[in-house]
Structures are given as C-alpha cells and as structure tokens.
Amino acid sequence: MPLSALPPSPTASFSALKRWCIGWANSWQPVHLALVAIVVLVLAVSWWLTGKHLRAQLAQAEQAARLQQSGLAAIVSENLSQVLEKAQLMSVVALQGMHHDGGPWQAQLAHMLERDRVFLRMAVLDKQLQLLAGDPQQAALLHSLLPYQQGSCAAGRGAFVLHQQAQSQDQAWQVPLLLCMADAQGVSLGYLLLYMDMGYFLGLYQDVDLGGSGSLHLLSPDGSVIAAMAGGGLLAQHPAQRMASFSKVPEGPGEMELPGPQGSTRLANFHRARYMPLTVVVSRDWNEIRAAYAQNAQRTWAVLGAITALALVGSLLLWRTMQRRQHLFNALEKADQDKQQLIALLESEKQRALELAASDHLTGLHNRRMFHELVSSHLALARRSRKHYALLYLDLDRFKHINDTLGHHVGDALLQAVAQRLRTMLRSSDIIARMGGDEFAVLITAMEDPSDVETLAQKLLTGLGAPYEGLAPETLHTSPSIGIAFFPRDGHDVEVLCRHADAAMYASKKAGRNRYTYYDGIPKLDSDRYYQLARQLPSAITQEQLVLHFQPKVRLEDCRIVGLEALVRWQHPQYGLIYPGDFIALAEEHGHIEALGDWVMQACCRQIAAWRMQGVETVPIAFNVSPLQLKDSAFPSRMATYLKHYGVRASDIQVEITESCLVEPVGLAARVLHQLQQMGVSIGLDDFGTGFSSLSQIRALPINTIKLDKSFVNELRSSKEAGVLVTSIITLAHNLKMQVVAEGVELMDQLVYLKTAGCDVAQGYFLSRPVPLAQTEALLKQGILEPA
Structure with missing residues (x-):
C-alpha cells in the first residue's frame, strides 16, 4: 500500500482542526466587532425602553391613586347627599305640619329621627325662633349661633352647618345641620335643626384602605374641618382647624395638591354635591403613592445594570478569546458553564415561583389547586398499585365562634398550629392541604391495610383535639370532624373523592362532631x-x-x-x-x-x-x-x-x-x-x-x-x-x-x-x-x- 493511501494520524488531525479553528476566528473578527456594536446598541435601547416603561408605570400608579381617591370621595359625597335628602324630607313634613296647625307631624318626625341612626336630635322652630317640636336645649343653641353664621337663613331656603364649641369628646362628632323652611316665594317660615352623628357616618368607611398617610375630611363651605378619618380611625378635630384651600370650592369633583409634613406634598381629591354644605376631601401623601414605584424602579435599574455589566463583560471575554487562539476550547467550555449556571438559576427561580403559587399563604401547606394536581398524579399511580389510598376531609368544630369572639389573628394562629400538628402526625409521603377557611384535606398514600386509616383517624382526633396554649389569653379548645373516602371504592377521580369525603365530614358534624365517618357508612339521600x-x-x-x-x-x-x-x-x-x-x-x-x-x-x-x-x-x-x-x-x-x-x-x-x-x-x-x-x-x-x-x-x-x-x-x-x-x-x-x-x-x-x-x-x-x-x-x- 502506498504511503499516500494511509489514514492521517490523530495528531495530524488535531493540528488540522486547530488550524481550521484559528483561521475561522481570524475571519470572524470583523463580524465580532459588528456584534459588539449591536450589543451596545441593544443595551442602549433597553435602557431607553426601561426608562420609558418605568415612567409609564409611575403615571399608571398616580392615575390609579387619583381614580381610587376620586371614587371614594364621590361615594362619600353621594351618601352625604342621601343624608341631606332625608333631612329635607323631614323639613317638608315639619313645614306641612306648621301649615295645617296640628296632626301627627311631630310624632312622624320623631319616628323618622328614631329610624335614621345618622341623626341624633332635632328641633323645629318658627321664624321667631319659638320651639315647635324637639329638644329645647337645641332651640337655645340656635338662638345663640344663628346670628353668627355666614350665609344665614335670612335669604330663605338652604342647608348650613353650624359651628359650635364641643363640650366633650362625644359631642365633637355631633354636627348641627340647619335647614331653612320657606314657602314657594322664598319667605322663611321656620327652621329645622338636626344633629348628625359624624362618628357613625364615618364609621361606615373604617374598613376602606386609605394607606398609611391617607385621610378623609369633611369640610364646611369656609374650609373648617367638621370630621376626619385616617388609617381607619376617627380623628378628634379642633373647632378652629381650617383647610383654607377648600373654602368656596365649586360643586362637583376636583383635585389639588396640598403641602405635607417635612416639605412633602399630598394628592387631594375633593367632591361636593349640589346643595350639599359639606365638601368631601380624600388625600394621601405623594411619597407613599410613589413608594411602590420607587422600589420597583430601583430593583429594575439594578437588574438592568447587572445585565448590562454581564453583557459587556461577556463581550470583552469573547473578544479576548478570539484574540487568544490557543485558548479557544477553554473559552468555549467556560461559555458552556456560564450557560448552564444561567439555566440553573432560571430553573431555581421557576421552581420558587411554582412553590409560591402552590402554597397556602397562611399555613404553608398546599392550596386547593396544587392538592388536586398532586392527588390526580398519585391516583394515576395507585391504579397500578396494590396499596390502599384514602382521602380525608377535616373541618374544625366551632372555629367560627373562636374567630368571631377572639379575633381573626387568633383564628389565623390556630390554623397555623393545626397545620403544624398535621405535619408532625402524618408521613412525609402523605399530601396535606388547606382547602379554605378551617377546612383541611389529606391524602393517605400506599397503606398496607385499609384498617390503618382508622388508627390514623383516631390519632388525628386525639392530636388535633388537644388544648392549644399560648395562642390567646386563655387556652383554646377545638376538635376535628373527619370524613373518609377510599380509592377506588368511593370514587375513581379526585373530584368525586373530594365530594364524597366532604359529604362524610358533614355527616360527622351532623352526628355530633369530634368523630370520623366513612363515606360508605352514610346513606345516599336514604337509599x-x-x-x-x-x-x-x-x-x-x-x-x-x-x-x-x-x-x-x-x-x-x-x-x-x-x-x-x-x-x-x-x-x-x-x-x-x-x-x-x-x-x-x-x-x-x-x-x-x-x-x-x-x-x-x-x-x-x-x-x-x-x-x-x-x-x-x-x-x-x-x-x-x-x-x-x-x-x-x-x-x-x-x-x-x-x-x-x-x-x-x-x-x-x-x-x-x-x-x-x-x-x-x-x-x-x-x-x-x-x-x-x-x-x-x-x-x-x-x-x-x-x-x-x-x-x-x-x-x-x-x-x-x-x-x-x-x-x-x-x-x-x-x-x-x-x-x-x-x-x-x-x-x-x-x-x-x-x-x-x-x-x-x-x-x-x-x-x-x-x-x-x-x-x-x-x-x-x-x-x-x-x-x-x-x-x-x-x-x-x-x-x-x-x-x-
């Protein structure tokens, strides 16, 4: 055989491959420079788009705050208008009674006052301020306050808020509302004085989330503060306190900025309904509104900066790799390792997101959706297994009473304690979930003997029924009602098993609580x-x-x-x-x-x-x-x-x-x-x-x-x-x-x-x-x- 026909040696082949790689790298240097330029351009565009996106997010956050405050102000103003309409209806009844000189109008007014909790007391006076019905003390108050009111009732019809010095903390929330009763020509015929319970009225909005710096004020036409609420609580007001910016505001909605503490500003949305002597002002500190945006922007810029740094460093490393021909394979290996690290990081972040989406926020157990997915997966395996599977539904007896009497925080602590006991009493292979409220579900997997579930159920009754110390000033006592459904005897899929276990659990409750019931042991409607x-x-x-x-x-x-x-x-x-x-x-x-x-x-x-x-x-x-x-x-x-x-x-x-x-x-x-x-x-x-x-x-x-x-x-x-x-x-x-x-x-x-x-x-x-x-x-x- 001639030498030319022999196959090349491995060393020669490797050298040829190396020479080919070096030549390829030299030919791609201009292309690499273009790629670097493209990377820089993409990063610049990314920074510009990110800034634009964050500005849009800030505008959305501010607009959402405006809409929320404006909506709340409109709701409160509408409710105040309804209160004024009720007061005007009472004035109509009083005026008709004065015209007819007799009749049950006084009793009718008293009945209307008794039915409406927003009004505390009343007084009806004629145009000489002589008391016709109601509280004599309030009539005396009108004698002393009426001459000092701006825009008094001398002009005829209208509704006004009288300013008075509160004698006690309770009286600070009792706001006198004066309505002038006039004939068709506008001639004043008398007055109706009503006391509004602003504490009761504002209490209807205590559960509305105003934020940490949010507040709700009710102002008279001259800007005097009538009542206020902040953070879900009522604020005691000084009679002389005024918000001059809101004096003589027009009817309808509006918006303005107010000075806040330490040089800050507040977004204020106000609303005043037609013929309403009160202006509703909802305000919140701009810094608080923008706080969430600022944190998100900071994180976004930090991530973008890190990505930019990584991109630039990567480009530099790639350039150096292309220049150093002898380190070509090492550079490729390093790039592959970096890629694997990024993949691992993405996988870990994905796993973390899935865990958060699949867990109950209070107890850390699986939520209903994840429980259904896991049980479906286990049942698919159970169809090919000789082991036994059972699904248990547990509901805490008299939990609502504990939650209502001791508070939701005690109820939440009790649910967490129950979840911890379930973890300790069950195997790691069993699936535990909180289905909602005080209801838990457990899938017992791979049992050797169906009778084992009876031992476990008795263990759960004893363990969960033991006293709970340290959750409240006194020791808490509760017990579970348990329903049990076997696979495949009581159902072939997770929906049917859950429904049957739930029915068995309610049968336990009906039988007296603190017990367990098998689904096949309850009648189906009566057979x-x-x-x-x-x-x-x-x-x-x-x-x-x-x-x-x-x-x-x-x-x-x-x-x-x-x-x-x-x-x-x-x-x-x-x-x-x-x-x-x-x-x-x-x-x-x-x-x-x-x-x-x-x-x-x-x-x-x-x-x-x-x-x-x-x-x-x-x-x-x-x-x-x-x-x-x-x-x-x-x-x-x-x-x-x-x-x-x-x-x-x-x-x-x-x-x-x-x-x-x-x-x-x-x-x-x-x-x-x-x-x-x-x-x-x-x-x-x-x-x-x-x-x-x-x-x-x-x-x-x-x-x-x-x-x-x-x-x-x-x-x-x-x-x-x-x-x-x-x-x-x-x-x-x-x-x-x-x-x-x-x-x-x-x-x-x-x-x-x-x-x-x-x-x-x-x-x-x-x-x-x-x-x-x-x-x-x-x-x-x-x-x-x-x-x-």
Missing part, C-alpha cells in the same frame, strides 16, 4: 329516596314538576337590577321542594343532564315572553350549561328554535359555563360557543378562579362576562392578598373588554370594596336570595335593589 329520585327524574322533566327561582344581579354603579340568574328546583309531590344539589348529580350520573338543560333553556325563554306579554320590563336571564351540552353540535340550533318559537331576542339570554368546559380538548366546545356568540347570545364564565383557566387562556374565546367565585369574596375581609387578586382580575378583565360579576356577596364591606375596586355587577344574599316567580316580578317592577 330508597335516592333510587326513587333517580327513577322519577325523567318524568319530572316531562311532567313540568321543575320550577325556576331567580337571583337578581345588581349593577354597583346605581343599584339597578341588570340581570337574573335562573336556578332550577324540583317541586316533588312527595318530598316537597328539592334543591339542585340533590338531583343534578343524579342527572349527570344517569344521562339526563342534557334533557334537564334543554328544559331550563326553554323555561327561561317562555318566562321572558310571558313577562313581556304582562308589560313587565325584562332583563337578561342567565342559566348554566353543562360540558355535555357544549359537546352537542346541535345545541345552538335548538336554542335558535326556542328563541324563534317564543319571540325572544338572543340578547335576553346569557349562557354560563364553568371552567371545566375549557379543559382540553376544547375544539367542539369553542365552535359551539362561537356559534352562540354569532347568534347574539352573551356568554359568561361561572366560578372563575376555582379551576385551571386564566384570563390569558380564555381571551381567545367568546367570553363576555366572568363571575368571581364566592371564595374570593369571602376572603376579602381576612386576606389582603385576596383583595389585591380581586382588583387585579377586575383590571385585567376590563382590559380584555369583559364585564365582572361578583357572586356570594354577603356583607356590606365586601360590597363597598368591590365597588371601589371597579367591579361592575354583584349578586348574593346581602342583596337578595334566589326568589320564586312572584317575588321576581315584584323586583323587576321595582327596578332598583338597595342593599339591606
């Missing part, structure tokens, strides 16, 4: 009743045994009823009125849910047509649609048939779906929803936040309305994070052109917070329970639904 309902449900649908109840949806802007939610009930001839929780599951289990859904849809159309025939002004009616109905391609055509048959517009109907309808694959469901939207039917997403969807996932679907789940509303009082989350959801939904409906509103402070946060519509027991047809007609004719 006879269960099978009777399952057998009779199809005939109930065809024989019109089903009825609709309606719950109104109230627009928060003006308390007007803008919609109804239809809720189906079964008027059983033997068992009476049966609620959906007792037969919806039967309909799904036995394949009747589509027929039931069609009946509800047809009944809504029929009821709208009947109301219009009676001359009742209707509003859109919403009803729930099951995932099975959305899998039926004929569903839109059936709805179009019903709309045409009853002569109902598509805009009078709203379809509400749950997040379970959006679980992949969603192709057919999405096509059905788009067909409904093309028909003009509005689509709402019910129970938003309890499933796995997000606003980013549903923005491509034809969703017009999202309904905040009541779990968010329930936590508004006890969790600041819940309030931030609710506000963020509302803002994002509005940016996506969606309306937001809050369900489960049961308290006034929840309603105030939702209105301040910009929520559009609310429904719940605080406004109205679901009511039958006759009461619904009365509500529609009434139109306005004021909170109880």
